[in-house]
Amino acid sequence: MLGLRRCPPIFNHVLRRSISSNNKEGTELKVRHKFIPKYSQVSEEDVHLVQQFIDNRNRLFVLSGAGLSTESGLPDYRSKKVGLYERSNHKPMQHHDFISSETKRKKYWARNYAAWEQYEKIKPNMCHYKLKELEADNKVLVHVTQNVDGLNIKAGIQNIVELHGSMRRVVCLQCQHTVARKDLQNQLQMLNQFWSAEIIDIRPDADAFIRDEDIEGFKVPSCKHCGGVLKPDVVFFGGSVPRDIVEDLYLQVEQSDGVIVFGSSLHVWSGYRFVKHAHQHGVPILIINIGETRADDMCTFKVDSKCSDVLSKIKIRKPL
DSSP: OOOOEEOOHHHHHTGGGGOSSSSSSHHHHHHHHHHOOOOOOOOHHHHHHHHHHHTOOSSEEEEEOHHHHHTTTTTOOOSSTSHEEEEEEOOOOHHHHHHHHHHHHHHHHHHHHOOOHHHHOOOHHHHHHHHHHHHTTEEEEEEEEEESSOOOHHTTSSOOOOOOTTEEEEEEETTOOEHHHHHHHHHHHHHHOEEEOOOEEHHHHHHOOOGGGGTTTTTOOOTTOOEEEEEEEEEOOOOOOOHHHHHHHHHHHHHHHHHEEEEEOOOSSSHHHHHHHHHHOOOOEEEEOOSSOOOTTTTEEEEEEHHHHTTTTOOOOOOO
16 A cells, blocks of 8 residues: 555545445536536537537547546646646646656656556546447547547547557656556555655646655666666657657548547647648538637537537447
């Protein structure tokens, strides 16, 4: 067991909902909604438009964002009034800081270690499974996710590109050897058997807010193969997606017969560029997201609502 002194009550309920008593369903819904911004119920007209968009296409370029994962109880960065940037002045780890500072790396891994067991227990929601169904019915050319939580893969989606990488893998910056994040957790636990910290808050991307003084004694392992620096296999803020992946996805946008965005404000360039590329090539674009997005003036039409509110009303019809 980790030597952690306290977990925030709300997030703790997310992880313990399987053993919570009497009002299990009510508690689960309350917790999941904690990180979902206010939204309007989807109209029948919008449901009909989404249904038609899907029915008339068989090569969809799907782009999913944090709005999918907030419905599983994971916090995000930009949601109005409930996202991290609205709740605090905290800024996520920057690529340059991680690469250049041993102190910053120690801080990152201590916080990530503290959050990991809880983060791993988060489960996919109906949106992930609905998108799996969409894939199984041969409607999807490719599914690109901006999320690093692995929930799409946990749901069984196979044809997926994790644009920003995955928290489930760790890579050595020197020899490029990769290990499973769960295996690194075991190493960290062995090195830090007597370490403890108070979890003050849970933040996006398996980040636990703990006091700086609790980080001092934390030990971080090196690569077992070459002694190099270990990094989660994700694109940190300030990092970049490999160019070959971007070029391949541009091509797939052009080959698609429609783009659907699920749960993303498209604020970050790495995902927005594909919607912009679709617009430049005359590919129809549907956006389902709570609140404004960066591509509202480019899309064919937009549904301003929660993803599950829309997807729960959509029937996936197998092609003849």
